[in-house]
Amino acid sequence: MDTIIAPGTAATFDVARIRQDFPILSTTVHGKPLTFLDSGASAQKPRAVIEAMTRCLETSYANVHRGAYALSEAATEAYEAARVAVQRFLGAAEPEEIVFTSNSTVAINLVAHSYGRGVLKPGQFVLTSEIEHHANMVPWQMLRDENRGIGLRYVRVNDRGELDLDDLAAKLADGKVGLVAVTHMSNVLGTVTPAAQIARMAHAAGAKVLFDGSQAAVHRHVDVAAIDADFYVFTGHKLYGPTGIGVLYGKRALLDAMPPFLGGGDMIGSVTLERTTYAEAPARFEAGTPPIVEAVGLHAAIDYVTTLGMGAIEAHERALVDHAMAVLPRIEGLTLIGGAQDRGGVFAFSLDGVHPHDLSTYLDRHGIAVRAGRHCAEPLHARFGLEGGTTRASFGLYTTAEEIDLLTVKLTEARKFFA
Amino acid sequence: MDTIIAPGTAATFDVARIRQDFPILSTTVHGKPLTFLDSGASAQKPRAVIEAMTRCLETSYANVHRGAYALSEAATEAYEAARVAVQRFLGAAEPEEIVFTSNSTVAINLVAHSYGRGVLKPGQFVLTSEIEHHANMVPWQMLRDENRGIGLRYVRVNDRGELDLDDLAAKLADGKVGLVAVTHMSNVLGTVTPAAQIARMAHAAGAKVLFDGSQAAVHRHVDVAAIDADFYVFTGHKLYGPTGIGVLYGKRALLDAMPPFLGGGDMIGSVTLERTTYAEAPARFEAGTPPIVEAVGLHAAIDYVTTLGMGAIEAHERALVDHAMAVLPRIEGLTLIGGAQDRGGVFAFSLDGVHPHDLSTYLDRHGIAVRAGRHCAEPLHARFGLEGGTTRASFGLYTTAEEIDLLTVKLTEARKFFA
Amino acid sequence: MNEAASPSGAGDIADLYSRTLRELARDPAHQGRPASFDATARGDNPMCGDRVDIYVSLDGERIREARHVARGCEICQASASLLTALVPGMTRAETTDLGRRAAGIAKTGIGDDSNDGLRRLSVFAVVHKFPSRVKCVTLAWNALDAALAGVKETSSE
Amino acid sequence: MNEAASPSGAGDIADLYSRTLRELARDPAHQGRPASFDATARGDNPMCGDRVDIYVSLDGERIREARHVARGCEICQASASLLTALVPGMTRAETTDLGRRAAGIAKTGIGDDSNDGLRRLSVFAVVHKFPSRVKCVTLAWNALDAALAGVKETSSE
Ligand SMILES: Cc1ncc(COP(=O)(O)O)c(C=O)c1O
Numbered sequence A, B: 001m002d003t004i005i006a007p008g009t010a011a012t013f014d015v016a017r018i019r020q021d022f023p024i025l026s027t028t029v030h031g032k033p034l035t036f037l038d039s040g041a042s043a044q045k046p047r048a049v050i051e052a053m054t055r056c057l058e059t060s061y062a063n064v065h066r067g068a069y070a071l072s073e074a075a076t077e078a079y080e081a082a083r084v085a086v087q088r089f090l091g092a093a094e095p096e097e098i099v100f101t102s103n104s105t106v107a108i109n110l111v112a113h114s115y116g117r118g119v120l121k122p123g124q125f126v127l128t129s130e131i132e133h134h135a136n137m138v139p140w141q142m143l144r145d146e147n148r149g150i151g152l153r154y155v156r157v158n159d160r161g162e163l164d165l166d167d168l169a170a171k172l173a174d175g176k177v178g179l180v181a182v183t184h185m186s187n188v189l190g191t192v193t194p195a196a197q198i199a200r201m202a203h204a205a206g207a208k209v210l211f212d213g214s215q216a217a218v219h220r221h222v223d224v225a226a227i228d229a230d231f232y233v234f235t236g237h238k239l240y241g242p243t244g245i246g247v248l249y250g251k252r253a254l255l256d257a258m259p260p261f262l263g264g265g266d267m268i269g270s271v272t273l274e275r276t277t278y279a280e281a282p283a284r285f286e287a288g289t290p291p292i293v294e295a296v297g298l299h300a301a302i303d304y305v306t307t308l309g310m311g312a313i314e315a316h317e318r319a320l321v322d323h324a325m326a327v328l329p330r331i332e333g334l335t336l337i338g339g340a341q342d343r344g345g346v347f348a349f350s351l352d353g354v355h356p357h358d359l360s361t362y363l364d365r366h367g368i369a370v371r372a373g374r375h376c377a378e379p380l381h382a383r384f385g386l387e388g389g390t391t392r393a394s395f396g397l398y399t400t401a402e403e404i405d406l407l408t409v410k411l412t413e414a415r416k417f418f419a
Numbered sequence C, D: 001m002n003e004a005a006s007p008s009g010a011g012d013i014a015d016l017y018s019r020t021l022r023e024l025a026r027d028p029a030h031q032g033r034p035a036s037f038d039a040t041a042r043g044d045n046p047m048c049g050d051r052v053d054i055y056v057s058l059d060g061e062r063i064r065e066a067r068h069v070a071r072g073c074e075i076c077q078a079s080a081s082l083l084t085a086l087v088p089g090m091t092r093a094e095t096t097d098l099g100r101r102a103a104g105i106a107k108t109g110i111g112d113d114s115n116d117g118l119r120r121l122s123v124f125a126v127v128h129k130f131p132s133r134v135k136c137v138t139l140a141w142n143a144l145d146a147a148l149a150g151v152k153e154t155s156s157e
């Protein structure tokens, strides 16, 4: 699928043309052209995704897995084809290793319930980190707080915003960690974590590893086999796909050993009043009517990014990151949070004397959408002494250097305005 | 909203015109016009729903609750407006009583976890029934099987396919039932249950009551205040809305007393590494990025059915039910399952000498979509000695008497074909 | 997709329910639970309720006799019937291979007449036009495989 | 909706951050934790991290003095500042009512000059053009209400 544009050849990445694929990018906000720098919260959708969903609803919609009639067969085929598309996208061995959920949050909660409550043993620990999005922290806290004897440890983050691997090693050393659950890319700092190395360390200590790929899967080519992830999660709406769908990848043997999470239709083997047996994975974890049309949309999104080439997207974004790293720190009073070596297009910063909320309102009136707050990462903000929040600009495949320049200009103006 | 067509005036219900609102209804299957009689599994979507979602994606999409910029404000407003639309649709007192989930199944699991594990006490029972969809049975079995001391009882169903209210009374009598969880309309028998009476009986015995309205909310005007439901659930895709969204209504005081279910972003009060506090309902129960575009689609679906008038839809469907009751039993070898007094447009039947699966394939080749199997209600099929399944025809607001007549003709032909 | 589906309409129906298939479905030859057997397993399709019990008697590594009790549609019954007719004399490796070929024929529509057994299985080639029915063909084969592997239950889902 | 939004663009920004509002936000008059007080509560906005602590000293049923420590945006600071200026002398019923009116002004954009306090609160009328900022106005009022009700924490979400 990478054939149209070879990975890394950013020169052929025609961002002006690509922007035309996204209807919303030609709208205006407060009379200004939209400068959308909040893709980290949720990305905009290309026409291909919107049209795939519309076409499904207009010509081949029915419930899946249940009907011996043409429409239902077509819907089932489309739904299962989306699973295969995700399998290939992640480099998973089999489509059965792909479970559709409603977002990353539910995917992580699924593991916290089924693996955390069903497989981990009292006396074991989950090891997460200070850098995490609440989605990869609160479910583990809830597990800890149920008094099942499952503890929780956090890997420290260093001042550059990188996971402290010595601390990771130290916290794995006693062999009591059953599961390491860390992000593959921070939604605040942009830090990309060394997933393969973390997996090796976890496995050497007898632990399984889950990566929260909500951000990473959007910006990098992910290969779950290469990094040897046991679980990997991402969410459709950040990958230029629909809301209402997320993905859990799990190694077949792990999924097979996990009890179900939610009960209902489509996840059963047989049901009597007394006793119910459960279907095999992935059906066992997909109770109820799944996000059918959303799967079709996600499939279209995956086709879209793989046709552009994840390598080309990464190269384009790397150029943007280099540009941002060159211009943003020159703005007077601006402090970037974190400075990891390996980072994606997410920049959280503070601007002296301007509250993030006021700044974001100011930028909005100039058409620039950025996020203010703590970005569902309160402990990380506390770690950097930024309880009051930061402003965050995050890039998508449609982001341009000109947009970053506009941001730079308006940040400088804002500082004057609020002086 | 009921002003265009007064409730009950089926004469003004122009089904031919209404069918034109549904793009898929003018497609063909195997060269035959589509006769879609599987709305009970999932309904088709009117153009208004498809267009509302497309418009949102093309002009005003962003993540909700998080941004101080125009697009995010618009998306948040649209999402919260959908909540208000659902509140009005169900007659709930406040929008805060409406929790968005991904479908009915997740809504029921939410109650099983948060109310079942968080509020019910050891020694108490959940009382469900033999008539239920697996979605309202398996979650309670899972709760029972966790050995928390919470038991499970089933209300019997009589030969007509109605809940046996004497049995209900008997099983409530010892005051040990904490929650009654029953369907408001069977997805197999079409039986509409006497919700207000069940709620009165439950409350008199000190129990709360949850209604699975997945089918009922589509066919009847539901008023949770009038029936005094404590919890009420339905699913978007059956109500002519999108997949990926469902609804849990819960009385404010009950939701307020329930611990959260899933952990993540948007459901927290504050997070530190040691301790997390949770937001109030409904946010407490909506972890992660919600089904934003799906909420917009559901809102459009609710506007669509309320503009037609739930009363008018009910009257139209009642006429179809009467017609079906007149013609179906005349078919030689056909046995209808159940014969409740109060029923909606769902008919499960067996046809002598023809296996449901073969029958459904036969009908499909004539453009008729019906469902074969046990319709996620195995215990109910066992109760009626139909372990091998049934064939089910179910109606939507776009169903016509002519379609039922065509079904009748083809059923007779099928019997000859398979003789 | 509905538009892409065969335009021949109801014609296919007669192709699917061919005389051969319907005779197989009704063939009493290998039906019924035997008084004694060496291995058995049940195949269940939870979605539609189809169920096939397979019973086998062995002669060393080879199947002496196979019987079935099938509650299911005509395709399911025909598949169980043909299976029990074909497998006597075979080893597990051979039946596994044959089952895989039967599934292949049903999925792809490409028949095979390299030997008599495969030729007879080609009655299921038409099933590929009815994707939701492929599992009606495979249910009995999965059950046989489970029986020979010593597993008690299986499913075609 | 983006298209429906005000076309005046950046002009609004100056309206929102009026001189009055910005002076209020910087006004040191009622800032800081007092040495002693009768009631206090904290308002937290978990989404953006804004936090307001309100401290009140009472004279019977009436507020003698109110002070605030606000970590938040200018609107949040201005609201806390104006609140502490306005509420001395009031009962809880009166402050609840005034808080409701402040929220109403911020939500609807309709100012009120039936008395001096309301006239001063009308500086927040422009906030209705910035829907996500309404809660910046209400946070301090919610905290005051919680303090007088004896609750320790509240939130504007
Ligand atoms: C009565 C009933 N309850 C629950 C459900 C489950 O709905 P969903 O699959 O959307 O969760 C259905 C539909 O399948 C139903 O008919």
Ligand SMILES: Cc1ncc(COP(=O)(O)O)c(C=O)c1O
Pocket (backbone or CB within 6 Å): A040, A041, A103, A104, A105, A106, A133, A135, A136, A183, A185, A186, A187, A212, A214, A215, A235, A237, A376, B265, B287, B288, B289, B290
């Ligand atoms: C790193 C990370 N993890 C998890 C999530 C949660 O994703 P969702 O809200 O789609 O469940 C997000 C996005 O909000 C994220 O950035």
